[in-house]
Amino acid sequence: MNYSVSEENYIKAIYNLNGNKQPVSTNALADIMATKPASVTDMLKKLKTKKLIIYQPYQGCKLSAEGVKVALNIVRRHRLWEYFLAEKLKFEWNEIHVIAEELEHVSNPKLIERLDEYLGFPRFDPHGDPIPDHEGKMQMLKQVKLTQLPLHTPAKVSGLTDQSTDMLELLRHSNICIGTDVEINRKFGFDHSVEIKIPGNPLFIISEQAAQHILVHHE
């Protein structure tokens, strides 16, 4: 099957709202899609007839098994293009998302397989999110929030729970990227801010608010 750009964006939005697990409300979807609830209802009816979602009026919607498959494919395309943009075209990691929003809809299957191969089958995108393989499987890491990392324990930044422009700006200013080695040098009880050590960089402090959105993994 082949889906319109609009259908694909809805499917991906439902997936991003955890619609493969819990029901997603019409309003939540309208909010994310920057559209009106009435438009969402129209689209939900359409996606239901295409058997991509499970939907009963007033009950919210969830992705069907087929819907999850379609969603994972879009996510795969999105993240592979993000990797390409960052790795090959040297875009900053905060610039890549908008461009990948467009590229993800170019749906030639052979193109994506060749791109994957060309990139060396990366398993994580530049934001640390896992890239589904051609079967939709993706590798998960056991991550902890930076706020919960024990003192003096070397770890690697592997994800972000806030990927807003403001957050990315802050991180770039602090020289933190996905893959950066970090360690907590000190924790401040007053505001729960943490002092970070990055090899080769001077020590610096980050707020609890920021640190709780930075995921790391260690051992």
Place this chain on the structure above:
Amino acid sequence: MNYSVSEENYIKAIYNLNGNKQPVSTNALADIMATKPASVTDMLKKLKTKKLIIYQPYQGCKLSAEGVKVALNIVRRHRLWEYFLAEKLKFEWNEIHVIAEELEHVSNPKLIERLDEYLGFPRFDPHGDPIPDHEGKMQMLKQVKLTQLPLHTPAKVSGLTDQSTDMLELLRHSNICIGTDVEINRKFGFDHSVEIKIPGNPLFIISEQAAQHILVHHE
């Protein structure tokens, strides 16, 4: 300005029918766009109000100066992506066109400039067609048919006037691609076939029929 995929495809089609020089008929356009003349008329009215074409009912259409600019930009994107697909993703030259048809509409200007840079500012696409630079300028080669290349004159294959599957098969069998260095070693008066020399390859003969569709440039 930002144009729809449909508008862009029409502009490019007009350009490909030499609509920057001669008027293009409604039927010719309908033919190329695989649509009905009535639909073409609708679109021509729209492109006229956007000042991309010069159009009077029953008189055909031509691109305006702005229309040519837009067209060259689409052609630039198309050919850069074709180069990427062939050079980096190792697609065959006959597979790349359809994919580039989609990619050309991803219209982030910085993306295209970065891609151009990443590819090393190529000036010709894998079919030998010139790639407009960011200002719309493109380098033209004085090409001659291989049949008209003088004996023992080193030249480079730079274009094809027949891009059929059969032609490709023949060329691939003979190790001829765009950019291949060739030289005519001998011409046979009987059937006007020519013996070709490619550095590092054994000599071989090609028919006049094939040779007249291969464009080369020399000096």
Place this chain on the structure above:
DNA sequence: AATATTTTTTAGATTTACCTAAAAATAAAT
């Protein structure tokens, strides 16, 4: 010049993806 043919445009519909305003269903508060 009159007629026939081809080309192009208009008229009127359809589909997709939106919208606003109002009605209906659900959830929360009294």
Place this chain on the structure above:
DNA sequence: ATTTATTTTTAGGTAAATCTAAAAAATATT
């Protein structure tokens, strides 16, 4: 248990891009 507020759906409409069928204009043929 009512009333009130929130959420969601229906009803009806718009704009883009297509279509078919019919009318009009331009060309070609007698």
